[in-house]
Amino acid sequence: MAASAPVKVVLLDIEGTVCPISFVKDVLFPYALKALPKTLETQWDDPNFAKYKDAFPAEYASSKEALQIHFEVLVKADVKIAYLKSLQGYLWEEGYASGDLKAPLFPDVSGKISEWREKDIKVMIYSSGSVAAQKLFFGHTDASPSDLTPQISDWFDTVNAGLKTETTSYKTIASRHPEFPLEQWLFLSDNTKEVDAAIEAGMRSVVVQRPGNAPLSPEVPQRLQVIETFDALDGDLNVRGN
DSSP states (O other): OOOSSOOOEEEEOOBTTTBOHHIIIIIIHHHHHHHHHHHHHHHTTOHHHHHHHTTSOHHHHTOHHHHHHHHHHHHHTTOOOHHHHHHHHHHHHHHHHHTSOOBOOOTTHHHHHHHHHHTTOEEEEEOSSOHHHHHHHHHSBSSSSSOOGGGOOEEEOTTTTOOTTOHHHHHHHHHTOTTSOGGGEEEEESOHHHHHHHHHHTOEEEEEOOTTSOOOOTTHHHHSOEESSGGGBOTTSOBTTO
């Protein structure tokens, strides 16, 4: 069924949507854990590091040892909290700059982003990772060209938009671009709770089920649209065959 309004903005999740979940959990998280001790040792009193250290609760920002232990606990539990995400992004920056880190996109992603931009459809990002980390990710991909940041119109995280499972977050995002009514937004994510929240806010939203993602419960395809690749969206960004 065709949508009543044409899609003018594609809002993309990152982990499990444009790249494998394994990249975050098996590459990025371990890299940050390995890089942290040296960073704490060499930058603890550096004014440039202070904003990351001071964002942690006082009891953990009081010493290198306390901060490192707390950081490790949060990372291993995959806690999505702003001060953790900011420090992770800072640690990843060196890895991307050195070439040790490169973001692996699913094969359809870069081409579709370019195709949407050629059609004057805005592409924006909404991830639990910090905006700084998002820009590092899209600035150092395995696509050609590697830097996709010029094609991204805006960036949202849990700090400037809110939690991804809350309906108000999607309304906040849309309010930053009032020229596009909610019904002209399409949010693509692997997380069904996020898709539900976006739909409740008034956006269109589709579940993206990529290789390596957790299996969907049997009821999900009965109530939500599910795609395995962006190529399953037609020229009007409707799910093919629906």
